[in-house]
Amino acid sequence: MDNPLACKVLSIQQLSPTVRQFRISYAWSDQFIPGQFVMLDLPIEAKFTTRSYSIASAPNSEGWIELCIVQKPGGPGTAFLFSQVTEGTLLQVSEPQGKFVLTDTDSPICFIATGTGVAPFRAMIQENLKKNGALDTPITLVFGNRFAHDILYHEEWENLAATDPNFTFIPVLSRDENWEGPRGYVHEHYLPIAEANNTYHFYLCGWTNMVREAKNKLKSLGFSRKQLKFELYD
Ligand SMILES: Cc1cc2nc3c(=O)[nH]c(=O)nc-3n(C[C@H](O)[C@H](O)[C@H](O)COP(=O)(O)OP(=O)(O)OC[C@H]3O[C@@H](n4cnc5c(N)ncnc54)[C@H](O)[C@@H]3O)c2cc1C
Numbered sequence: 627m628d629n630p631l632a633c634k635v636l637s638i639q640q641l642s643p644t645v646r647q648f649r650i651s652y653a654w655s656d657q658f659i660p661g662q663f664v665m666l667d668l669p670i671e672a673k674f675t676t677r678s679y680s681i682a683s684a685p686n687s688e689g690w691i692e693l694c695i696v697q698k699p700g701g702p703g704t705a706f707l708f709s710q711v712t713e714g715t716l717l718q719v720s721e722p723q724g725k726f727v728l729t730d731t732d733s734p735i736c737f738i739a740t741g742t743g744v745a746p747f748r749a750m751i752q753e754n755l756k757k758n759g760a761l762d763t764p765i766t767l768v769f770g771n772r773f774a775h776d777i778l779y780h781e782e783w784e785n786l787a788a789t790d791p792n793f794t795f796i797p798v799l800s801r802d803e804n805w806e807g808p809r810g811y812v813h814e815h816y817l818p819i820a821e822a823n824n825t826y827h828f829y830l831c832g833w834t835n836m837v838r839e840a841k842n843k844l845k846s847l848g849f850s851r852k853q854l855k856f857e858l859y860d
Contacts, residue, residue, distance in 0.1 A: 627667045627676055630718040635711055636690055642776050645696045645742060646708065647682070650717060652691045658722030660684055660749035661829075661857075664691070665720040670702045677703040680831070680857070681722070682745035684752035694778060696742045726831070726857040733827045733853075734764040738816055738840055743832025743859060744769055744778050750829075751786070751793075761792035766819060770812040770836065772801040812836065813843060820847050830856040 631653055639647040652664075663680045683692040697704045711717070728735070728750055737747040747767060754761050771777050777797050787795040798815050799805040808815050820826060820843075828844055830837045837856050844854055 627665055627718070627720050630667055630720055632716045633719045635713055635715045635717060637713060638711070641694060641778050644776075645694055645778060647692055647694045648707070648711070649683075649690050649692050650719065651689055652719065653689065654721060655689050655691050656685045656687050658685055658691075659727040660753040661727040661746040662722040662724045663726075663746070663857075664693070664722060666703075666707075667718040667720075668703050668706050670706050672702045676720075678723070680726075680742075680745035680749070682748045684749050684756055694742050694745050724857070726829070726855060728829075729855070730827055730852075731763050733825050734766075734823065736766045736768065736816055736819055736826050736828050738768045738770075738812055738828060738830045738836075740770040740812065740832040740836050741776070742778065743836075743857075746831055746857065747829070748779060748782075755786075755790075760790050764792045764794070766794040766796065766816075768796045768798065768812050768816045768819075770798045770800065772799065774799060774802050774805055813840060816840070817843065817847075820844055820849065824848065827853045828855070830854070831859070832857075833859050 634651045636649045636651055641647050663678045665676045665678050667676050679693040679695055681691045682694045695707055697708045739747055783795040786793045796808055796815050798808045798812050800811055830840050837858055841854055841856055
């Protein structure tokens with residue numbers, strides 16, 4: 627990794643049973659485009675020591691970014707982050723990377739995420755709110771998880787949906803017996819949106835299976851490459 631910055635962990639917050647948010651100092655905190663990620667070069671025994679994480683907060687002049695990271699069973703990178711890293715730890719962090727950014731904000735937008743795949747969308751939504759006070763384009767977030775306690779930033783999304791008419795939140799749970807909201811997998815919940823309006827731009831983020839399936843389904847409905855952007859986490 628070229629010229630990494632040594633960045634201090636400022637705070638760590640448990641967001642769900644398996645996900646932690648790391649707020650870290652970052653000199654380029656106002657010099658990235660929402661949707662981009664950083665790479666951490668970790669002191670781990672592995673062939674490849676870098677791991678990528680989407681920035682989950684909007685650019686700011688306060689000198690920090692937030693990452694939300696799920697612990698992967700048996701994964702050396704997250705084992706290190708969850709067992710060795712505390713407030714004050716210095717991490718080696720790359721400059722902002724990636725092209726998963728908003729390109730056409732004149733069209734309605736549908737974000738589709740599972741788990742920590744919601745991170746880049748939080749940065750994009752926060753940035754839009756910061757610039758305009760309220761969302762300047764209709765945004766739907768279709769967010770898939772297993773259980774209610776896995777819904778990252780749940781309150782933030784609910785509050786925004788209650789106050790901003792441009793924001794629609796569709797939390798979909800696959801395994802929660804007590805859930806009275808949308809159930810199953812994300813696909814059955816964004817398809818009606820896609821079928822009703824072919825001007826949508828879809829942004830997909832998370833693990834390969836969900837993203838590939840969604841991309842194929844939307845392509846077969848006639849959505850063009852320009853209308854489909856995706857970021858794979860594995
Ligand atoms: C663009 C991007 C953004 C991401 N954002 C997030 C996020 O916001 N939150 C989150 O929880 N996770 C995110 N991930 C996943 C994250 O980078 C790690 O894969 C995850 O934390 C698991 O790491 P691990 O070491 O615990 O597990 P492991 O399964 O051991 O690590 C898998 C990772 O190791 C590296 N690796 C292993 N073998 C090779 C190889 N042959 N060649 C190159 N690299 C290799 C790769 O980075 C691979 O993804 C993102 C991934 C990408 C690509």
